[in-house]
Amino acid sequence: MAKSQRGSQLADQIRGTGRRMTKARQAVIACLESAGLPLTHKQIARALREQGFEQTTVWRNLMMLVELGMVHRRELGDHLWRYELVRVEAAGPALAVVYFSCLSCSGLTPVSTEATPTLLQQSLPGVGRISEALLRGVCCDCAKAVERSGP
Amino acid sequence: MAKSQRGSQLADQIRGTGRRMTKARQAVIACLESAGLPLTHKQIARALREQGFEQTTVWRNLMMLVELGMVHRRELGDHLWRYELVRVEAAGPALAVVYFSCLSCSGLTPVSTEATPTLLQQSLPGVGRISEALLRGVCCDCAKAVERSGP
DNA sequence: TCGTGATCGCAATTGTGTTGCAATTGCGCC
DNA sequence: GGCGCAATTGCAACACAATTGCGATCACGA
Incomplete structure (x- = not known):
């Protein structure tokens, strides 16, 4: 084996x-x-x-x-x-990889992409076929921490 | 002036x-x-x-x-x-900047983001607030070129 | 098992990004 | 308008990830 x-x-x-x-x-x-x-x-x-x-x-x-x-x-x-x-199941025509990167804590989170690919592709007509996406922003944890520390 | x-x-x-x-x-x-x-x-x-x-x-x-x-x-x-x-109008809470980067020709295209931010945000619950996004894939021109050169 | 060419280890190079420091300059003050 | 000084500049050097060259080593087909 x-x-x-x-x-x-x-x-x-x-x-x-x-x-x-x-x-x-x-x-x-x-x-x-x-x-x-x-x-x-x-x-x-x-x-x-x-x-x-x-x-x-x-x-x-x-x-x-x-x-x-x-x-x-x-x-x-x-x-x-x-x-x-490369994941085999990611070889299809849809969006393969989506990550979310937190600008505050530098954490990296893979984003579940069940419905996203089509949605993303549909919402952006004319940009070509999207094969991966990197999203940046503030993750929930950091956002909460900021809220707690001050308004 | x-x-x-x-x-x-x-x-x-x-x-x-x-x-x-x-x-x-x-x-x-x-x-x-x-x-x-x-x-x-x-x-x-x-x-x-x-x-x-x-x-x-x-x-x-x-x-x-x-x-x-x-x-x-x-x-x-x-x-x-x-x-x-930084563009002043991009200071709001919504998705500020979206670019599409072509893996084939390395071209960079700003993506109009009128409806996208909300859509993107809504389609990805639980990832925190997205402030920018970088999409990668093959742009329309390159995709056409590939189609022409072979099936 | 053997031969050979792909691969490895080491050392050195590249190129972007970054810092130290003395010379220069913007700007508040007279 | 000119003066003084701290912010800023220019130059040189450094840091570090990424990359290459080359002789030594090893995987694998015969």
């Missing part, structure tokens, strides 16, 4: 392109897989350093995964690239 | 905080004002170099304007900070 179905699936894909499935590569994928959220290069590199891998290696593997379309590289407003495994 | 109402208004505000209205500062504001779109530090610095100002100066003035809330600094997905004069 595979440790991770998605992982071994990716491994096959990678080997299918004539590339090798190295330990570093496995570790990078495992790291992204277990995270669920987009991670910065730094975060991944730090996690994998304990396993003996260099940040350069991590970076190159991430870039390779991005190139193969297995990983999304994106920018979430704090000026750092973040990497995230 | 003032060259620019908004500009002299900002000048007064700046002086009101005990700061000076220098030529460099005027130039930065004028540059942002005439642009309309968010500009990168590099773009602004290049424009002002012709007028004899250093990029450091430009940067510091931008930061000051950001600090005073007169300029928005934001990241539009290409890993560069962009600066834009």
Whole structure:
């Protein structure tokens, strides 16, 4: 049995392109897989350093995964690239990824996008097909904190 | 008569905080004002170099304007900070700024937000107050180009 | 098991963003 | 209009994420 179905699936894909499935590569994928959220290069590199891998290696593997379309590289407003495994169910024509980033606490929240994509797309005719959205503002918790501290 | 109402208004505000209205500062504001779109530090610095100002100066003035809330600094997905004069009419509680960034041609389009804010906010309950949104995807032109080149 | 080319580790480079400091300048005050 | 001084500028240097070069190492098909 595979440790991770998605992982071994990716491994096959990678080997299918004539590339090798190295330990570093496995570790990078495992790291992204277990995270669920987009991670910065730094975060991944730090996690994998304990396993003996260099940040350069991590970076190159991430870039390779991005190139193969297995990983999304994106920018979430704090000026750092973040990497995230592409989810298979997100490959459809609808809006794939929506995040909400709090300007106050810097927290990042994935937004459930069941109804949103269509709604968003419909509400903005003529902008092309939206594949991801980054929303910024003040999250509920921070808003409450502000209310409490003063009117 | 003032060259620019908004500009002299900002000048007064700046002086009101005990700061000076220098030529460099005027130039930065004028540059942002005439642009309309968010500009990168590099773009602004290049424009002002012709007028004899250093990029450091430009940067510091931008930061000051950001600090005073007169300029928005934001990241539009290409890993560069962009600066834009805060529009007075955008100060309300609704969604202020929406941009659409094309993943294919890197074009940036401001999105008209007449109805969107409420819609967006309503469609995403529980995420806090959205103050800006960056949408990414493929713009109409690029989508058409792709259609033409292959099915 | 072996050979070879993909990959790794290390060191160095790039480019944006940021800070330190001495020289300069805007502006209140006379 | 001129003076004084603190805010501001210009230059140089620094910080740090991102990226590249290259010789050593390792995965994997034969």
